Amino acid sequence: MGSVRANGAPSRDHHIPLLAQFIAERRPGVNVHDLGGGASHVVAYAPLMNLAEWGVAVEQPEYAVLALPRDLQTRMVIFGGIALLAAVLVAWIDVRRVVKPLRTLTAAAARIGAGDLASPVAMQRGDEVGTLARTLEGMRQGLCDLIEKRKRHEAELEKRVEQRTEEVTALLATSEAFASTLDLSALLEMILSESRRVCPGADAGMVAILEKHSGSLAPVASFNCNLEALQQVRLRPGEGVVGKVFQSGRTSLLTDDELEREDGDIGQDNLGHFKASCLHFGRARSALSVPLVAKQNSVGVLIVYDFDGPLSLSEHELKVLQAIGSHAVAVENAQLYEEVQQKEALRGQLLAKVITAQEEERHRIARELHDESAQALTALMMALDAVEKGMPAIPHEQREKLHHARSLTEGALGDVRRMIWDLRPIVLDDLGLGSAVRWYAQQRLEAEDIRVHVSVSGLRERLPARLETELYRILQEAITNIAKHAQARNAWVRLCRTNGRLSVSVEDDGRGFQVDALGPADQGGCGLGLLGMRERIELLGGSLAVHSLPGRGTHLTIEVLVEGNGG
Known part of the structure; x- marks a missing residue:
């Protein structure tokens, strides 16, 4: 609110100091007059163009002057705040419209990444988010298909592995059974x-x-x-x-x-x-x-x-x-083994027949030597004795010839008797294996200055004739080998029968030999040799073990069942 008045004495107006410059310069202007006490007035001056001495001054309280702009400002602030809130709300709604589906897609991607492919990505939108959702759903379905294919493939592989394992297990069991x-x-x-x-x-x-x-x-x-x-x-x-x-x-x-x-x-x-x-x-x-x-x-x-x-x-x-x-190589091996067994059995039968024939021939020759040669030599000795006694006046030279002839005859008779003992010792037929072995060991080894130690136990009853003969031949060969090759000072022969089993041991303290280095030709080098002994023992179903080292002597052990050989 203002007032217009004509004032011929402007000096009386209390706003004149604020307007003096405007009046003097005859130009319009506005100023604020602080009246103190918090009151301020806005004073405006404008000179009149046609009246040089005159001007118009208007004054009004500052609050009244600024009421309209302040009201406008308030309105603008209110409208601006409302607009800002509306914009924020619209932006929030728009962001929510985008962010929520993205969060849904993020959660779905996290589930897929964690291996949860059962939950579908369901989002029907036509924008880029919808495209992303459809792509993610396609990826989920593709992964499901791949996993399903992988499971089917793994199941097929497991089945094939199981079948292969079963096949290998069956083959292994079959191979082990075939090899057994x-x-x-x-x-x-x-x-x-x-x-x-x-x-x-x-x-x-x-x-x-x-x-x-x-x-x-x-x-x-x-x-x-x-x-x-x-x-x-x-x-x-x-x-x-x-x-x-x-x-x-x-x-x-x-x-x-x-x-x-x-x-x-x-x-x-x-x-x-x-x-x-x-x-x-x-x-x-x-x-x-x-x-x-x-x-x-x-x-x-x-x-x-x-x-x-x-x-x-x-x-x-x-x-x-x-x-x-x-x-089927196992079948072929079994066939070959059966053939070998048959041939071995045939060889054993032939060997047994050969040995039987040998023993019969030995017995026949021994009997002929005893009945013919020994008797003839004995008769010749008796005749020579009779000639010497019947001719007391025989010249000395002729008597020496008779003595020489008798000595030769006596030596021949001794040789014949030794041959008879070697071929078929009478003591074996009359007294059995123990006595025959003892006699032969003493006769054969003591002649070579070898002390003989013979031990016999459990042989009060006679062994079967075939077993006695075979064992005697084996021991005869072992004792002969000691006499010929061992260079021993002592020899031990032990025979022990217990619980239907006969154990035989022949040992010496001679020079010994390397058993592993002894070839078949060496084994059969003297008499039957080790090879012949083994063959005879195999015919009896027994076992023969030879332990020897150079300088440590030789130890031969024999184990044989008595019951399986006619006992």
Whole structure:
């Protein structure tokens, strides 16, 4: 609020000091007059253009002057605050609209990173966040698919590993079982047993082995078949399923019609024996044939039959059966061992016959020497004695010749008697092994200045004649070796019978030798030698051990069962 007044004496106005400069310069202006006490007035002056002496001065309290701008300022502040709050709210809402989905996506990504792929990323938006959500969901589904594929792959691998482990375990068990025996029959039973375990659906089966002497395949083991009828079968390589599998070396799984067609070339006799072996089953509906291979050569065939329908076999089971067939080197080894055993038994029989013939010949020669040569020499000595007594006046020269002839005859008679003792000592027949060994050791070793120590226990009863003879020959050879080679001062011979077992020991304190360095030629160098002793002991089913070192003497021990040799 202001007032307009004409004032001819402006000096009387208390605002004049503030306006003096404006009036003097005749220019408009505004100033603030502080009246004290917190009161201020705004004074404005403007000169009148046409009236040089006149001007207009307006004054008003400062609060009144500033009321409108302050009100406007207040309104502007209020409106600005409201606008700011609205902007913040809008920004907050917009940020929340973006941040919340991002947080959701972050949490989903964290779950996926932690391995939780079960929860889907569900967000339906058309903006970039929606695109990101769809990408993350696609990644989740892709990971789920990959994990599922990996699980299936791992499951398949585990199954294959289990099958392979089972296969290796079966092969290891089979190999250990095969390696544990050289008995062909037991080995074939193992093969059949393992085939039944792997192929439980099989109703019957057999193993046919190539006979070397005939070149034919002969069934030698079976299950659920009449083996007696099967053993009449002889198949040529290439004849029937068995012969074809043997010839080709490839596994064959045949069904009804195929089996009948492949067996069409089997001879009537063989076919009849085959049918007779499985009469209680009827006609086979399928058959699996596996070649038994050793060193890339077939030695036989394993065949299993199903009389109800096709054999149900997995690839794994088929591989196990084929692996069993590939381990047939054990069958070949068992065959070779059986052949060696047969040859060894034959050799033993021949050796026993040779030794028996030798003993009989020794006995015959000893008897002839005793009955003929010894008697003739004894008669000659008696005749020489009679001549000497009947001719008391015989010249000295002739008497010396008679004495010389008698001495020669007496020496020859002694040699004949020693030969008789060597060939067949009478004391062995009359008094037994202990007395014969004692007599021979004393006669043979004391002549070489070797002290003899003989110990005999448990031989009150006579041993079987064959056992006595064989042991006497062995001990005779051992004692002879001491006399010839040992250069010993003492020799000990011990015989002890306990609990059906006879233990014999021959020991000397001679020069000894290196047993490992002694070859077969050295062992048989004198008489029977160690080789001959071993052969005789093996015929008796006993054992012979030789312990010796250079300069430490020799110790020979023999163990033999009395009961197994006629006792």
